[in-house]
Each structure stands twice: as structure tokens, then as C-alpha cells.
Amino acid sequence: MGSQEVSTVDWQGKHVTVAGLGVSGIPAARALHERGALVTVVNDGDDERARAQAAELEALGITVRLGDGATLPPSTELVVTAPGWQPDKPLFLAAAEAGVPVWGDVELAWRLRGDNGKKAAPWLAVTGTNGKTTTVRMLASILEAAGLRTAAVGNIGVSLLDAVLGDTEYDVLAVELSSYQLHWAPSLRAHSATVLNLAPDHLDWHGSMEAYAADKGRVYEGNTVACVYNVADPATEDLVREADVEEGCRAIGFTLGAPGPSQLGVVDGILVDRAFVANRQKQAQELAEVSDVNPPAPHNIANALAAAALARAFGVEPAAVRDGLRAFRPDAHRIEHVADIGEVAYVDDSKATNTHATEASLAAYDSIVWIAGGLAKGATFDELVTGAAKRLRGVVLMGADRALIHEALTRHAPEVPVVDLDRTDTGAMSEAVARAAELARPGDTVLLAPACASMDMFTNYNKRGEAFADAVRARADESA
Structure with missing residues (x-):
């Protein structure tokens, strides 16, 4: 199916099983029911929240089966799954054995776009191990600066189904896609797309790095204008x-160095384009200054270049790239400057939940007191510590798997002082900030970049970042 074609499915009387309640499952069940499908929702959980959600769907005439997400309902002709459900679940094995296709919420949204009579907006798609949300939001900001009706949707938390079936008629969508979502989206064909980076992540779900990379690479399939790479x-x-792309689709690179032809890059503090210009062999178009990127950390400049490349592929003028980057404000807990106390900067990058993200965060500062630790999710830390050793003034460790980081520090940075907090209660963050402040000197940055997930101590990385910020602000108040 080509990028501009819209798929039509006769849903009337079609038996569809929706796997999972939640952000994607409930809109999928509603949309399919409204189109005449006979919908059964299956869900592993059977808690109070699930029962309340089930009651709302059952009131519409949708069948809901709680506490049993493993069995394929009889007569099922299609399964639509929440992205997090692993491919080896018995439900999917049964579907494969019965020859029943499995779609994700992204695949369903792709198939339903234009279904309500609106123009089917093209998708500019972003995936990668790290930086997806920031890049998608930068892209949306640039597209808005160009006067286009757009939204940042997908894995960013805004349902793609709601975007394609809602009342707003968009000119273009900035779409964040996870590897999970891409796995279940066989017919997706974006206008242009990027894979920002690749590092080991979610290997328990995908089974191998090769399978993880292959699912990320699906975002390039059928692209019509540009495949943007790092x-x-x-x-x-x-x-x-x-990738199997449309005839004429171009490979466009982005680099923090001077760009070659068909690339975007940086020259003398300026973001420049040598891809979407009349004479890319000899000409470069100024897009913005590095200082227009917030914050101007190296990996965030890379995000900005990727966003700019996708926007330029869609025909956006240079001035809109500059204006969009200037208007962009990063989400909380992503290299967020909290305060300066005694000439020491305190920065919250609680979103750095894996080693790849933390490597980028550590590279943004010259002298660091690093607060790290949590749930390692099977990660190893030797390469991370080796690369950052010269930047470390000191390290404060906490959380369930802190010993893994401590061992890597002992091997590769034995001269760096380490404070090991033997506690996993939420109050540990206040002590971590206090101990980091003792290690810091004027000009240093105290950086929360845990390289680990948060669930051993906090509900999520947002709560961890808030605990850090609260502890820093309390300390600032005391020193005022």
C-alpha cells in the first residue's frame, strides 16, 4: 500500500479481539465497535480499575473478558493489541496457528486514517533508543512555526487513533513510534522517518539486538521522501x-560535524542544511544557531538536526526551523536545570533510564558529581564508566542495583570518590543530594542521570525527578 493510499475495511460483523485495556485498547475497542465490528476485549488484569473500564465498554455492547488474556476467543478474525504485549504470549501464538493477523494500535490508526471523510494527513515518524519524545516535540514546534496544523502523537502519550479519527483535520502529524509499536505495524508507510540511534534496550521483549534493530528499521519501509539517519x-x-522505499526517496544524514552533501550538520555554531538546497554539492542553507536549541547539549543538537531534516523533507522553510527551535521547551526531567547553589549547577535528567541516554547526558558537562542507580534491567556499565571517568568529580549511588555501577567504577575509575547509599526508600534522594553537594566544587554540575529504571524506589522516572528537584530546592532555600 503506497503512502498516500487509504485502506478500506468492511468492519460490519467482523469478529475482532482487542488485547489490553488502557491508553490504546479502549480507543481501539470503541472505534471498532462504532464501525460495526463485534469486539471482545481481553485483559490480564482484573483489578478495580480494569473492572470500571470494562463496565464502561460493556455499557456500549462490547464484550470484556478480565483475568484471561491468554486464550483466543472463538471466531476471532483479527487481533488488535496494546504495544507492550510480548510477541510470545499464548494469545498471539494461538492467533498465528489459526492464521489470524495481529495489528497494533498504530497499524489500526494507519488503516483508519481518512475513514471519517477527513484528508489523511501524512506522517513524519521518529523512533530510536533515546531522544524520540524530544525530537517529535521539536518537530511539531517547527511545523507549527511554519503555519501547519499538526500534533505530536503516538508513543508520546497522545493516541494516534484519537488524532486520525478526531474532528481536527491535520496537514501533517509528528509521530513518535516505539519498537513495540513498529513490531505490530506491518503496513505503515511514512512520508519521511528517522531512527535517531540504536543501543541495546528492551531485549527481553524482542529477544535479541538484531530483532530490536529490525523492528526499529520498519519505520523506513515505504518512505516516500526521506529516510533520515544518524x-x-x-x-x-x-x-x-x-529498507524497501518508494522510488526517489533519499537517504539524509545528520551529524554534529560539518555536513557533506545530503546531510544536515553544524558549522561554526550554526545548524546548516546541505540536503534540501538547489546545489547541495556547493551550497549550505543556514537554519538556526546552536544557541537556539534548548538545552544546547550535544545529543539535543542531534535531536534538533533530525527534527529539522524531517521538517525540511516536508518542505518547511529555514526560518520556521529557527523559530520552531526557539519556541520549543523540553519536557520535565530531561536535562532540566533545577538551580544553582554556590556556583554548582543541579540538573535533573531522571529520564535517562538506560546507559545510552546517560552517556549522552554525561557528555554534556565537563565536571560532574553523578547521582545514579536503580533497576539495571540487565544493563552493564563498564563502557559508560570508561567514557565518563575523566568528567567525574564524584559519584553518589543508590537503588537496588547500585552495586553493578560501583563495580564498574572500581574497575575503570578507581580514583573517583564514591558514596554508596545503602537504602532504597524515597527519602534516599535527599541524602543523595546532600552527599553530592559535599563532593561538588564551584563550576561542577550535580547530575541526576540514573542509567537505571526507577521502580525499585519510585512510581516512575517523573516521581524520581520530582524528588531530586524538591531536595535541591529545599537546599537552595536553606542557603538563601
């Missing part, structure tokens, strides 16, 4: 080479 990460360019 020059510093050759694996992303390999995925472009392997």
Missing part, C-alpha cells in the same frame, strides 16, 4: 540501506 551511528544508515 551519521555517528552507522547502524541507522544500515537500516536505511535495507
